[in-house]
Amino acid sequence: MKNRTRNSVDRSNRILKKEDITIVDTKLAKKAVVATSLGNAMEWFDFGLYSYLAVTLGKVFFPETDPSLQIIYSFATFAVAFIVRPIGGMFFGMLGDRIGRKSVLSITLIMMAAATFSIGLIPSYSSIGITAPILLLVARLVQGFSTGGEYAGAMTFIAESTPDKKRSFMASGLEVGTLVGFSAGAGLVTLLTFLLGPEKMIEWGWRLPFLIAGPLGLIGLYLRSRLEETPAFQAIINATEEEKQRASLKEIVIYHWKPLLVCIGIVVFYNVVDYMVLTYMPSYMMQELGYGEMRGLVLTLVSMFMMIPFILLMGYLSDRVGRNRIVIGALIGGIVLSIPAFTLIKSGNNYTVFLGLFLISILLTAFQGALPALLPSLFFTKVRYGSLAIAYNVSTSLFGGTTPLILAWLISKTQNDMIPAYYLMGVCLVGLVIVFLFVKETAGKSLCGSAPAVEDPSEIGEILKNPDKALWWKEELTGEQIEDNYKPKTYVNT
Numbered sequence: 001m002k003n004r005t006r007n008s009v010d011r012s013n014r015i016l017k018k019e020d021i022t023i024v025d026t027k028l029a030k031k032a033v034v035a036t037s038l039g040n041a042m043e044w045f046d047f048g049l050y051s052y053l054a055v056t057l058g059k060v061f062f063p064e065t066d067p068s069l070q071i072i073y074s075f076a077t078f079a080v081a082f083i084v085r086p087i088g089g090m091f092f093g094m095l096g097d098r099i100g101r102k103s104v105l106s107i108t109l110i111m112m113a114a115a116t117f118s119i120g121l122i123p124s125y126s127s128i129g130i131t132a133p134i135l136l137l138v139a140r141l142v143q144g145f146s147t148g149g150e151y152a153g154a155m156t157f158i159a160e161s162t163p164d165k166k167r168s169f170m171a172s173g174l175e176v177g178t179l180v181g182f183s184a185g186a187g188l189v190t191l192l193t194f195l196l197g198p199e200k201m202i203e204w205g206w207r208l209p210f211l212i213a214g215p216l217g218l219i220g221l222y223l224r225s226r227l228e229e230t231p232a233f234q235a236i237i238n239a240t241e242e243e244k245q246r247a248s249l250k251e252i253v254i255y256h257w258k259p260l261l262v263c264i265g266i267v268v269f270y271n272v273v274d275y276m277v278l279t280y281m282p283s284y285m286m287q288e289l290g291y292g293e294m295r296g297l298v299l300t301l302v303s304m305f306m307m308i309p310f311i312l313l314m315g316y317l318s319d320r321v322g323r324n325r326i327v328i329g330a331l332i333g334g335i336v337l338s339i340p341a342f343t344l345i346k347s348g349n350n351y352t353v354f355l356g357l358f359l360i361s362i363l364l365t366a367f368q369g370a371l372p373a374l375l376p377s378l379f380f381t382k383v384r385y386g387s388l389a390i391a392y393n394v395s396t397s398l399f400g401g402t403t404p405l406i407l408a409w410l411i412s413k414t415q416n417d418m419i420p421a422y423y424l425m426g427v428c429l430v431g432l433v434i435v436f437l438f439v440k441e442t443a444g445k446s447l448c449g450s451a452p453a454v455e456d457p458s459e460i461g462e463i464l465k466n467p468d469k470a471l472w473w474k475e476e477l478t479g480e481q482i483e484d485n486y487k488p489k490t491y492v493n494t
Contacts, residue, residue, distance in 0.1 A: 016467035020451040021460050022231045024163045032161040032230075033173040035223040036154045039109045040174050041181030042213070042220055043147055044278070046116045048185025049209045050078055051279040051404075052297055055286065056198075056206050060124050061133045071287050072412070075405045077136055078279075081144030082397040086390065092149020093389025094249060100233055101157045101385060104149055106224045111146035113217020115139050120210030152389035159376035160230035160384075163455040165444050168323060168373040172315025175368035176308055182278050183304045185209060190297045232381045232450050252383050252390070259378040262438045263391035269331065269431030270371055271400025273364050276420060278304070280404040281357065287408075288417045289346060291353075299350065303357040307365050314369025322443045323370040327435055330366030334428030337363070342421040360424070377442040380449035380473075399427075440472075448473045 050057070057077075058070030065073055088108075096104040119139045125132045154174055162170040188209045196205040253260070285296035318326045337359050344356030379387040403423075410419045446452040452463050452470045463470050 016451060016464060016470060018460055018464065021463065022451065022453040023457055024161070024231070024453050024455055026163070026166075026455055028228065029162050029170060032227055033158055033170050035220075035227050036105065036157050037174050037177030037180075038220045038223055039105060039112075039150055039177075040154050041177040041184070042109060042112055042116075042216055043150055044178045044181035045185040045213065045216065046112070046143060046210075047279055048182035048187075049116075049189060051182075052186045052189035052282055053201075053206050053209075054078070054283050054404075056201050057136075059202050060206060061136055063125050071283060072405065072408050075283075075408055077133065077140055079402045079405045080137060081140035081147075082400070082402065084141050084144040085148040085393040085397045088145035088148020089152060089389035089393030090148075090249060090386070091145075093152060093386035096149065096153055096156070096385035096389070097383060100229050101153055101160070102224065102227050102229050104385075105153045105157060106221055108146045108150040108153065109220050109224060110217055112143055112150060113213050113220070115142035115146065116210055116213035117217070118142075120207040120213075148393045149389055152392045153385060155372050155376050156385045156388060157227075157230055159373060159447060160232035160381070163453050164446055165459075166319060166455065168318035168370055168443060169312065169315040171372035172311050172318075172369045174372045175311050178278075178368070179304055179308050179311065183301060186282075186297065186301050186304070188212070190294070190301060193297070194294065231453065232384075232447065235381070235450070249386070249390075252387050256379065256383055256387055258438075260387060260391045262434065263375055263378050263388065264395040265434040266371065266375065266431065266439070267392050267395035268399045269334075269427045270367050271396050272403050272427045273334065273360070273367060273424065275400050275403040276407070276424065277357075277360055277364050280407055280420070283404065284407070284420065285345070285353075288411055289348075291348075295350070299354050299357060303354065303361050306358065307361050307368075310362060310365040311368045314366045315373075316369075318370040318373065319443055322441050323374045324435060324439060324441045324443075326366050326370045327374070327439075328432065330363045331428045331432040331435065333363050333366075335425050335432070338421040338424045338428075339418070342418055346417065374439070374442065377445075377447055381447065382449070384447075442472070445472050446470055 054074045055071060058065075058074035061077070062070050062073045092104050092108055116139075119136065122135045122139070123132055155171065158171045158174055159167060192205050192208060193201055282296045282300050285291040285299070314326055341356040341359040344352045344359070347353060347356070375392070376384055376388060407420050407423060410423070411417055452459075454460060454463070
């Protein structure tokens with residue numbers, strides 16, 4: 001990746017020079033997308049396994065519990081890992097802003113793979129009693145801690161490695177990794193369930209998918225170790241000693257609170273839809289609607305495979321018509337289509353059930369195509385990884401990973417199987433307000449605090465003709481308010 005190595009632009013006078021502009025080697029950018037997406041696939045491979053094995057795991061680790069509560073306990077074990085995600089996000093995010101994105105992403109990947117692999121080795125409750133669910137909980141906590149730095153780091157790495165005009169399309173590859181990983185995990189469980197049957201799956205078959213995580217993690221680690229550091233972070237490495245000073249957690253919260261809150265709000269609707277479609281839906285159809293195990297698994301799996309080209313399409317459109325338009329359209333769709341979609345899912349007919357699933361899935365693809373590029377654009381380079389990791393994981397822990405548990409609990413209390421539709425409508429309405437009022441359009445523009453990144457040198461002349469458009473982000477001098485150990489300017493996205 002060709003990088004001019006200057007620390008972006010003359011920020012005091014906002015002068016944009018030819019040598020400031022980063023020329024991106026698209027071959028290396030694509031390599032970065034593939035290697036980074038593999039880690040995300042690894043994360044969601046685990047989610048796919050756990051979601052599709054939730055009923056089975058409930059019987060393996062909570063056999064003495066009432067069958068109606070086994071699924072709730074199983075999802076509670078799934079959700080509890082999200083408690084440590086903000087801690088992992090703070091740790092790895094701040095570390096990534098200090099030592100680099102590449103090194104931290106290698107650490108999180110190997111931790112995640114090792115934790116997933118270890119689940120396949122845990123003895124059942126019938127063998128070691130209460131120790132079994134405790135060990136499962138420990139493995140899930142390690143997964144949650146490492147995942148706290150994984151996705152935010154992946155978004156940051158891709159955003160800083162791609163040209164401005166193709167950032168959404170290339171970043172959407174991260175979510176393709178999500179679908180591939182989740183589909184691989186879910187597909188493997190579905191195949192094993194078909195081949196072995198429920199009894200053997202409970203006895204030993206459930207272990208096999210988790211054990212595959214070990215070699216997958218080693219492959220991902222090899223690919224990531226061959227990546228280059230991002231141009232944006234490399235620019236900081238080559239900066240003056242004064243500019244190299246990093247912001248502390250306290251300073252991020254005090255001086256970057258606005259984009260932090262906006263990011264948290266966006267991630268709420270993003271992850272509620274994400275976990276509802278990918279994690280909760282199979283169990284919803286089996287437990288709440290009474291559909292056969294294979295039926296629910298296969299219908300959801302087919303829907304996920306069909307989402308992959310739509311994610312890329314939404315990323316492509318986000319670069320051309322604007323990320324905000326794509327996201328707002330999907331939010332309106334969520335408000336309008338939730339009740340019809342869940343009515344179709346409840347119908348019992350395979351074709352109409354699939355149509356209902358597909359309607360919700362298309363809404364999710366719009367978020368997956370636009371948001372991996374939009375979220376990193378909220379923060380400046382010096383604080384991007386840390387700020388994004390903190391905001392993303394706090395929001396995910398409170399609203400995303402708890403979605404299956406909350407929905408299962410609400411349905412058990414209200415006996416209303418349309419609760420997921422109302423929940424989806426509510427979060428989409430909140431999201432619509434946030435995007436309309438607080439999110440600027442950044443499609444085709446540079447990241448906060450950085451000069452433009454282009455694919456072809458011929459684009460430079462056009463950019464220099466209108467530097468104010470290229471330097472869309474605002475900067476604010478707050479040095480007098482900052483403690484002595486953070487004297488330089490802090491650039492706040494307002």
